[in-house]
Amino acid sequence: MQTAAQVLVALVALIHMYFLVLEMFLWDTPRGRKVFATTPEFSRQSAPMAANQGLYNGFMAAGLVWSLIAGDPVARPAQIFFLCCLVVAGVYGAATVSRKILLVQALPAAAALVLVVTAG
Template structure:
């Protein structure tokens, strides 16, 4: 169970590292616009805001990596904290921006959190 939890935490960290790349570097490109369903006009006008969001996603990924490499109890506590933050942010994003965020962000974070908690 512990190995499965750590693998899922690493996967969530990778998801958020990828979101960082999309939001910070690819937002105003065809790939970024396709990923987020935005127009060229909107992506150009909102690129600075998206880069800020991307930075936050990077911090979440870094926190999860810290949780994976830090000794317990700190590592375990960091995983719980950052996964909880991502799950809450995902639910809020799904309610206010796009239901897709529920599946891309909240569900993986909640599943990883459940495994981390059950693995102790």
């Protein structure tokens, strides 16, 4: 179970690295506009906000990566902290922006959190 938990934590970190790339570098491109269903005008105007949001996703990914390489006693509490942050952010995003965020962000983080906690 421990291996499955670590694999899922790594997957969640990769997802958030992908969000960083999408929001910081691809936001105002055809790919970014397609993923986020935005218009060229909106993506151009909101690019600084999206880059800031991408940076936050990068910090979450960095925290999860750090938790994977940190030794005891830091690794597990760090994973729990960062995964809880992502679940809360995903629930808030689903309530305020799009329900899709619940599936893309909160659900993978919640699944990883359950495995981390139960793997003990």
